[in-house]
Structure formats: C-alpha cells, structure tokens
Amino acid sequence: MPPKRTIGWETVSGNQDMVSDRTADHQHKESRAPGAMMLEHPTMEIWPQYPIIILGLWLIASPFTFGYESLAMTISDTVSGVLLIVFSGAVILLGSGVANYVNGFVGVWLLLAPLFFWAPTSDVYLNDTLVGVFVITFAVLVVMRMEMSGPDIPRGWTYNPSTAAQRAPIIIAGLIGFFFSTHMATFQLGYTDFVFDPFFGRGTENVLTSDVSRMFPISDAGLGAVAYAVEVLMGFMGDKRRWRTMPWMVTLFGIVVIPLGFVSIVLIILQPLAVGTWCTLCLLSALAMLFMIALTVDEVAAMGQFLYQQTRGDVSLWHVFWMGDTFATSDAGVDGKTRSDADSWWSMFWGMSVSWPLLGTTGLGLWLMSSPALFGTVGAAADSSHLVGALVVTFSVIAMGEPVRTIRFLNVPLGIWVIVAPWILLGSSIVSVWSSVTVGILIVVLSVPRGSIRDQYGSWNRYIR
Template identity: 40%
Template sequence: MLLSPLTFSYAKGTVDPSGGRDLWLSLEQRIQFMKWSDILSGLGLIFFGWRSLTPNRPISLWICCFIGIWLSIAPVLFWSPTAAGYLNNTLIGMLVISLTILIPGMPNMIMYMKMGSEIPPGWSYNPSSWPQRWIMIVLAFAGWGVSRYLGAFQLGYIDHAWDPFFGEGTRQVLNSKMSHSLFISDGAMGALAYTFEFLMGFMGSPSRWRTMPWMVAVFGILVIPLGLVHIFLVISQPVMVGAWCTFCLLAAAIMLPMIPLEADEVVAMFQHMKQAKKRGDNLWEVFWKGGKPFEMNKDERSPTLMQFPQMPGKVYKASIWGMSFPWTLTVSTLIGLALMFAPGLLGFDIQATPSDIFHLSGALIVVVSVICMGEVLRFGRYLNILLGLVVAVGPWLVNSENLMLNIIGTLAGLLVAALAMPRGPKTENYGFWDKYVK
C-alpha cells in the first residue's frame, strides 16, 4: 500500500463518474486523498503488523483489521479516479481483514470462549453451523459480484451497463436523480456491504450465537435492516425513476433470502442474552465475551461441509433449516411478481398512479412472503393482509379508468389477503421463540 501511489499513478488515466454526477470532491482532491490514504494505511500496516508479531497484542491486530476495513471504504468514499486504485484497495483490504481476524482467528478470542452447548437450549438445530453459514457466504459472494458491476459503471470504470430485459433501464436507474442524491455510488456501497457480509460469514465458531453475540448482532444489522433498505430502494425504482434495472433486481433478489436465513441466528443470540440477564450476568460482558453456557450438548445433526461433494442434497437441506415453504406464501410470492410486471405486460402506462400501486404493493408482497418463509418471522405474514387490501382498493380510489387493471387488482389483492391467514408448517423448534411462531 505504501508503494501503490508510485506503482499506480492516480493522476493518469482518470475517469469521471457516469451520468455527469456532481461529486463532493474535485478531481485533484480525489487523487490526493487516495494517495495519502494509501501511504498512511501502508505505514500503519507496517508498524502495527510488526507489533502484532509479538503474541498477545490483540489491539495491534484489531488496528490492522480496521485499516483493512478503511481500505475497502476509501475508494468508494473518495470516488477513486482510477480503476487500479479501486481494485488495489478493495482486494488488499479483504486480504488484511482475512489475515488478521479470519485465518488466524479472532485475536485472543479463545480466552473468552467458554466450553458449552453448540445447539441453543430448546432448539432442534444449530443456526450457526457451517451448513447454515455456507449458503449465506455463497449468496453474499454472488451479491458482491452483481453490485461490483453496477458500482464499476457508476464510478466510471466501464462505459456501458448491460441490461438483458429493460434496455436502457439500468442506465436510467444508475444515473437517476434518486441515485445521484447520494454522495457515494450506491452500487459500490452495495458491493462494500456484501464484502463485509461475505467475510463475516467465516467469522467465529459454530457456537458463535453464544460465544460472540456482538458479531452476530453486527452481522444481523448488515443483513436485516440494511438489507431491507437496499431492497426498498430497488423496488421504488419504477415509481421514482420510471424504469426497471435487471441487475438491481438481481442484487435485491440475492439479498432477500439472506434475511430469513440470518434471522434465526439473531434470535438464538437474543435468547442467550435474555437467559443471561435472567441469571443475573453482566450483559455488557456477555455481549462482548459470550458469558457462561447454560447447557452442554453437541451438534450431531448438522452434516459437515466436507460431505458436500458426496451428499450435496443433505448439506443443502441443512443450510435452510428454519425455513419452510407453505403453499400459501409461495402462491402469494407468485402473485406479487405478477402484480409487479402486470401494468407493463398489459400495455398500461407504467408511470401512472394505479401502476405505481401495483409495482410497490406487488414487490412488498414478494418481500413479506419470502421473509416469512423463515419460521421465526412467520408472524409477519399478516402484513400481506394490509398489502392485499391496498391492491384491491387502491386503484379504484385514484379514479383509474383502466377497468381491467382494477378488477385484476381486486381479485389478486383479496386472494393475497386470504392466503396470509394460515400459518403453514412449523418444522423446527426455537426454544422460547416457539410461542412467537404463530
């Protein structure tokens, strides 16, 4: 990193972001900020890397880790003027994080990890097992690839954003006022978030719901609330921009199943914290150091990832324990998809208010239905009742002249509302959370 500004001149072959976007930094500032960021980061890695060669210096290792995080953020924040700077920073940033806290393990974390249960008390499976995390890692990597492509266009490293279905839709979305309202590239920001999700999938032992509550909480924040924000921004595109973006939809589709897949681990962590509070433990210490276990058990149900080549089906099934697919939610998902694209397919004005109701409500029905396939979030399906009524009544209230569209909305909306009533199967046990699976 120290030699990067000499190896890759950030002042030669510079590019401007797509769509004539106004940046918060001038070109000269972008060049200088990237140069000094690399130099200072390189010096920091040399010094604290040297200090960390001596055992039991976790602070130096964590500082190196945060330098790696900064290197991943800097080219996005400073709108790296060259693709070489972006590539160099993001790849070295990931390597630094991996070499400080992933490959060697968390610094001194073994001192805090108490021996105990691998399966949460009252649960029928381990939500932190490697099969459960494997699918999250794969999804995060796929999302990283898609978002990196979108970010490369916005940052100006490529001249064209290909869209197989909506023609110029991707360019319209990525260069829209909604996108330009952010001071950084939303595509590159998505790639940054997926980078951290991918790396955090490897962090911790198969008991991390108990031994590392802080890490599960951070991972849950990245996946659930920030994932929902990402999805809502994507589904608002036809309303705010008047166009669809295939790869934006693909990124949202990758993020969507990650939410129910991660929710069970967050619930298990929350259960451990609640039990620790009831026992009178110091919650601050439990949050950062895990605390004492409540049971002693072994996870004898989860297959190992080494079995994947011989038994891919078994490992895949273990990766989606905690999710079930009731026919009611499956049909609601299909109806939601149909509502999203119905105005365009039927030849109606996709920028009219009734079409906006179809776009937004249909997308939200899909989001709610897929998320509630996670059994710990099954109670959220009742939101589909409200969304169904909006689709059934909304087009009539805005004085739509498209009678056929109104009738389609009424039938589809009432059907979605009715399908939200049955709970569907409950295939696993979730300790104290069982009473909320209803």
C-alpha cells in the same frame, strides 16, 4: 511426599489434584469468557501478522507502482500501509490482541476509500478492494477460526443456526450481490461505458445515472458492493458456537443483513416510482438480499434468546454481549429431536421452509409487479401495483424464515389496499381493476395460514404465529 486426598471414588496425589484444579479452572474461564480468548488468539498465532505487514508495504508502494492520479488516494493508501505495519508490529512485539483487530478496521477503510475519493482508475479501485479483503481475512477471519468450548445448540432448539452449512447459502447470496454491485460500480465510477441489462434495455444505466443515485456523495452501487463484501466476510467469522461466543458479531451481522438489507430492497422497489424503470441487476441483488435475510434471522434469534436467558442470572448484559458466555451442555438442544450437523446438505436451509401459501403470495406479488405492463395501467395505479407487489414479494420471502413467519401478516393490509386501490387511483382499466380485486382477496386469504414449522426454537417459539 505430598498428601493424598480422596475426591469421590478417585484418590489422587496433592500435586496432581492441584494441576487438575488449575486445568479445570482454566477451562472454566476459557468457556466463560470467549471474548478474552479472542484477544489472546492473535498473540497465540503470530504468522498472520507477517502477510499484513507485506500488504502494508504493498500499499505504501502502490501509488508509485500504479501511478495514482489522486492525492487523496495516495495519502490514504500510504497512511493505511503504515498503520498496518505499526499495529502488526504491536501484536508481534507487544502481544497486543487489540492492535490486531484495529487492522481489521483499516481493512474496512480500504474497501471504502476508493468510493469516498472516487478512485481515478479501476486499478486503484481493485487494488484497495483486494488488499482490504486480504487484511480483514488475516486480521479477523484467520484468528476467529479457532473453535471455542461449550455447547453447540441453543436451549430448546433442534439445530445449530451457526454451522458452516447454515452460513454457506448466505455467503453464496452475498457473493452474487457483490459481483452484481461491483459491475454497476465500475460503470458509476466511469471505468466502463457499458452495464449489462438483458430485460429492461437501458434501465440499469438510467437508474445508475438518475438524480436519485446522484444524491449520494459516493457511488451507491459501490457502497452496496462494500456491504455485500462485509456480509460475506462476516459469514466466515467465528466457529459454529458464535451465536453465544460472539453476540456482538452476530448482532452486527444481523444489522448489516436485516435492517440495512431491507432498506436497500425498499430503495430498489422505489425505482419505478423515482426513475420510471426497473434495473435487472438491482432486482437480482435484492432477491439475493431477501434470501440472506430469511436465512439470517434464526442465528440472530438464537443470539437474542441466549442474551436474555443469561442476563436473567448474575451476568451483566454488557459482559455477555462483548465477551460471550456458556451454559451446561446438558441443557442444549431438545432431547430426542436435535439434528446432527452432518445430517444432509439440506442442513443449509434449516430454519427456512417454503409453504404453499407463501409461494402463492410470492407469485401474486410478482403478478402485481408485471400487471401494469400487461394491462396498460398507467399513473398512480401503475405505481401502486409496482410498489405493493414488490412489498408482497419481500414480506413473503422473508416469512419463509421460520422464526419470523409472523411477518406474513404484513401482507394482509397490503392485500386490502390492492382491493381498494383501483377504485380510488386513476390509470386502471376494467380488466386491471378486477384483476387487482381478485389478487388482493387471494393475498389476504393466503396470508392467514401459518404453514408447517419443521424446527423448534426454544423460547422463541411463542413469537411464531
């Protein structure tokens, strides 16, 4: 009979103790290495590989089914189909988790291929787009839906920035941008001869056919649609602990949404200067992107704080970034102030608050954008109002994200410029001059108050001014 040992107050048999030790060790390793779990998940749940194989066969047959008129697209889809079958087979037969995620990259290529090769028909474009989305769904989203163990809420935070509710408005905004961009892409690619614009007449058409758009080797609207599609899909990736279990993914998500999103917004802002007109769908897409940025910064901040705190110990940044990590559940959240995930539907907007000063600067920015049409401002003065007004709106909306509330101070130099600009730029009338002076003063004044901050953000609080 195996010997008995006493652990604390509990007496167990040697065999039971060994089993408990192995279980505890397994659970510890599982919580310490979420990245390793990600590689194991595709081999634990094989069924998604079979739909991917079917999609691969569909791609191989597509050139004959749809009568592709492009050799490049025929080769691309055939090779992509073969790769999907081969890598899914590697998952099934060899237990390779890496092969599964390679299929995810094949899915991304399928989204891009119709743009690089200027797919000759809408059938080809739609086929590759849908297959790419389905491949990414089965290869990545289905696999990453498994929940990891460990704490849900970052240290010192009052809520979890990675819950499904937190990601829902980001996904909705991304879908809006995707559909608008896809509509514009079908015009650029020549599938339709009409593009919707209820406010600026042929403004959207002029933007899409401008020299600026033609500078891109591929459809810039189509590229925007791919970016929105990736953002939406990444919004579904991972469980509610992904801020610490998948830092690499949150980083990539943040890069796609924040800096790349800001660049696309700036390009849209420059349209009146470069093309001489606005584009309604472009503006709506930019508005969706603005709210996506404001709603994304909290998760990125939580991930950054987690990386910094973990790497202060004996864990390497490389390991934590790619494999994730954990900490004691007792250290999570803020005692007595932590919000429940199921608190209310308002949980979708935790981490974002709308203060009266920010609403004011947003309205003033919109006024500046419309003032040239109202006052007959022309030339450099009109360009200045269009550009600066749009930037004021941009910084005001982004600053509604509480972790980046400090960004509102960027409106101060913009407000000063609004005061000075009509005196040194040609094209202003007397009325527009004093309108600009008044608006500039108000922008500066309203950019100083921080407004209320409803939540706590651990060590990130020091950056919220």
